[in-house]
Amino acid sequence: MRVALINPRFRLPIDTRTTAHLGLAYLAAVSERRGDEVVIFDCDVEQESVVDFVQRFRPHIVGITANTPQVKQAWRTAKAIKEVYDCPIVLGGPHVSVLPEESCEKPYVDIVARGEGEDTWIDICNRLERYLEDQPEFHTEAFLHPENDVFKDCLGITYKTSDGQIHNHPDRPTIADLDSLPFPAYHLFKMDRYTNLQPATDHVDGARSFSIMTSRGCPYRCTFCSQSIMPIKWRSRSPESVLAEWRHLVEDLGAQEIGVLDDSANIRVKRLEEMANLIIENNLNHVPWIFVNGIRANLASKELLGLLKKAGLKRTAFGVETGDPEIMKTIDKKIDMDTIRQAFANAKAVNLETIGFFIIGLPGETRESMQRTIDFAIELDPVIANFSMMTPYPGTKVYEIVKRQGRFLINDWEDYVFFEQQARYEMGEMTAELVEEMYRKAYRRFYLRPSPIIRRLKTKDFWLNLPRNVRIALNTFLPKKEKTGLRKQMEAEGAI
Ligand code: B12
Numbered sequence: 001m002r003v004a005l006i007n008p009r010f011r012l013p014i015d016t017r018t019t020a021h022l023g024l025a026y027l028a029a030v031s032e033r034r035g036d037e038v039v040i041f042d043c044d045v046e047q048e049s050v051v052d053f054v055q056r057f058r059p060h061i062v063g064i065t066a067n068t069p070q071v072k073q074a075w076r077t078a079k080a081i082k083e084v085y086d087c088p089i090v091l092g093g094p095h096v097s098v099l100p101e102e103s104c105e106k107p108y109v110d111i112v113a114r115g116e117g118e119d120t121w122i123d124i125c126n127r128l129e130r131y132l133e134d135q136p137e138f139h140t141e142a143f144l145h146p147e148n149d150v151f152k153d154c155l156g157i158t159y160k161t162s163d164g165q166i167h168n169h170p171d172r173p174t175i176a177d178l179d180s181l182p183f184p185a186y187h188l189f190k191m192d193r194y195t196n197l198q199p200a201t202d203h204v205d206g207a208r209s210f211s212i213m214t215s216r217g218c219p220y221r222c223t224f225c226s227q228s229i230m231p232i233k234w235r236s237r238s239p240e241s242v243l244a245e246w247r248h249l250v251e252d253l254g255a256q257e258i259g260v261l262d263d264s265a266n267i268r269v270k271r272l273e274e275m276a277n278l279i280i281e282n283n284l285n286h287v288p289w290i291f292v293n294g295i296r297a298n299l300a301s302k303e304l305l306g307l308l309k310k311a312g313l314k315r316t317a318f319g320v321e322t323g324d325p326e327i328m329k330t331i332d333k334k335i336d337m338d339t340i341r342q343a344f345a346n347a348k349a350v351n352l353e354t355i356g357f358f359i360i361g362l363p364g365e366t367r368e369s370m371q372r373t374i375d376f377a378i379e380l381d382p383v384i385a386n387f388s389m390m391t392p393y394p395g396t397k398v399y400e401i402v403k404r405q406g407r408f409l410i411n412d413w414e415d416y417v418f419f420e421q422q423a424r425y426e427m428g429e430m431t432a433e434l435v436e437e438m439y440r441k442a443y444r445r446f447y448l449r450p451s452p453i454i455r456r457l458k459t460k461d462f463w464l465n466l467p468r469n470v471r472i473a474l475n476t477f478l479p480k481k482e483k484t485g486l487r488k489q490m491e492a493e494g495a496i
């Protein structure tokens with residue numbers, strides 16, 4: 001079959017980096033293994049319109065990915081396609097996994113695949129192919145007719161039959177053996193149109209920067225995190241499987257930098273040690289790599305980090321979240337400040353660069369607690385401090401807390417991004433003004449110190465991408481107008 005996998009256009013208000021979508025790369029790989037002709041159409045880098053593409057390629061099925069800020073664009077994309085061309089349209093990804101009915105209610109969305117997608121996607125494609133075997137012409141309406149019952153027993157989907165009924169099938173078990181998955185289909189991306197995900201190496205173009213996932217899911221349940229509600233339990237690949245992909249990235253694709261995207265890569269320390277030893281023994285440690293997401297600080301001993309450094313690790317991130325011990329207890333991170341201090345000290349002792357992820361505006365915060373977060377960031381002094389505006393994603397505990405005790409200042413999924421200066425909710429004494437002030441202060445206090453400025457000015461990337469970097473700096477440091485317009489409009493609509 002001809003299969004189209006689409007990343008809907010969604011550029012963040014800040015000038016974010018553009019990278020190949022690993023979820024689509026996996027779906028494409030399993031489709032190719034099924035024998036399909038696959039095109040990944042990433043609207044962020046394509047010049048052709050998605051409608052022109054679909055009319056030209058005439059896919060038998062279209063899959064569209066959607067996180068929360070992307071979902072409306074996913075709907076627009078689905079609508080535009082359905083208006084000119086009839087085929088089943090399937091949505092997947094973090095947002096629709098949590099709110100499947102919301103998308104299925106749209107007349108132009110047929111199926112939502114929840115959670116991990118590979119097996120569900122192949123199951124859907126197999127059923128479609130069987131159906132098409134004796135159909136001269138395809139009509140969604142006939143395909144999804146309740147009498148056909150094409151999706152009977154198909155796990156992990158929410159879908160709409162042509163009588164308008166929405167059916168919610170049970171979750172699909174997660175893939176038990178991650179080693180059974182093929183490598184992500186990077187050959188289907190126009191790699192030269194991407195940037196590197198999180199530059200650790202000074203100036204590597206996107207065509208030479210790849211992502212890898214060595215484990216999936218996360219056993220923790222932090223109150224603010226979307227990952228904690230994905231129906232995905234923590235599983236890992238064998239060190240041998242990771243090594244084989246690592247070799248492929250370095251030797252076949254010419255990777256000059258690798259980003260490890262795991263949510264919690266160091267849950268099983270022994271596995272990571274074996275992985276590191278294999279990378280060293282196979283002389284693949286000359287390519288620098290980074291932990292893009294936080295690794296668990298409680299499992300980051302000096303010995304482990306030293307070994308990873310030998311294996312080529314250049315930088316690691318830690319999810320610190322807050323500098324306030326009381327707030328820390330409320331977010332279910334299951335970590336304390338001294339453990340975090342020790343993890344940063346361990347990383348620095350073995351000469352690893354560090355990133356700290358911090359959140360401003362968690363439920364219950366005060367001016368003092370947010371100040372403690374800023375002070376803690378300065379004390380830890382990572383190379384990159386990433387302050388996010390607390391954004392309550394649907395399904396998370398924080399979302400429920402705000403719904404009960406606070407008031408949202410956003411009612412549009414497209415605003416669910418966390419690097420903007422606008423507060424996303426208010427609660428008790430935590431006003432938007434206060435959170436926005438502290439958010440700006442965090443960036444100013446952290447970055448307008450001599451050491452981060454000198455560090456940045458010394459990079460080649462800074463000078464090569466000067467206009468972009470100046471734009472980001474201005475966006476970050478200059479105060480923006482408060483969203484009074486939106487608030488007024490929402491008040492008028494009775495939304496807050
Ligand atoms: C790398 C990453 C990024 C990168 C690159 C994104 C990219 N091009 O893929 C960058 C830094 C750009 C990024 C940005 C953002 N990200 Co991000 N990101 C991630 C991260 C860490 C890994 C993504 C990944 O590759 N996963 C691995 C693949 C295999 O999983 P997947 O993409 O989810 O796909 C699987 C399933 O979801 C499903 N599936 C997905 N799409 C489809 C489509 C179909 C048809 C089907 C059948 C199935 C299916 O099947 C796939 C295979 O199993 C995730 C956390 C995570 N562990 O997933 C957060 C995550 C996806 N990001 C998140 C967020 C919030 C953002 C931002 C909004 C943050 C911001 N700046 O405000 C932006 C949005 C940017 C944008 N333009 O869309 C949230 C999403 C929450 C939500 N409710 O939507 C996550 C879950 C992090 C979290 N813990 O909260 N992100």
Ligand code: SF4
Nearest residue numbers: 218220222225228263
């Ligand atoms: S923040 Fe990190 S540790 Fe917590 S649930 Fe999310 S991925 Fe897991």
